[in-house]
Amino acid sequence: MNRYVNKSKIKGLFVTALIICLMIAAITQYQAKAKYKSYISSDIMQNLQSLNTILYENNNIYEAILGTGALSSDQAYLLAYNNETISRIILENATRAVKLDYKEEDFAYSLSSLNAQKIALFFSEINETIVDKELKGIIRQFSILNHEWLETKELGIQNLGLDNSNWIKAIAGLEERTKEYLQKHNIENIEELWITRTEIK
Incomplete structure (x- = not known):
């Protein structure tokens, strides 16, 4: 027992x-x-706030170049670096949305990221120079596209994280504005602006 x-x-x-x-x-x-979610949310918030700040900085640099008619090596470096960062942030978060099953795989194929990368490459290959009429036209188009990105209202929202879809809407909004810009100018990517210029020369 x-x-x-x-x-x-x-x-x-x-x-x-x-x-x-x-x-x-x-x-x-x-x-x-919970810890992972908090980390990812914090990273998303920091990324998109940085993106917003960079777009404003680019806007000021473009205005200065177009106003003075000159491009300094420091300005070229900053625009190359900033647009490279824009490209990276957009691509990282678009890819993240796919990996977390918020979006389909094609969401990661970002025209916004691609065109920011092409702008970065443009400025990485240019030195201090007087801005002639043709170059001014190209930089003005960069400025217009940058302003379009700035108009993405979700970038100004403070609450950006996994608790809501604002961060995905921000990336989608950037993409929509990029597509509208390209369609309006009848080009596949912004690189066509200076490839045509080079071929004419």
């Missing part, structure tokens, strides 16, 4: 211990997911 009671107690203790272990595992997993 005692042996039976002891076995029952041992079995009961084992079941209790198992339940406790499962509860601890569940709590740990929940905390890990």
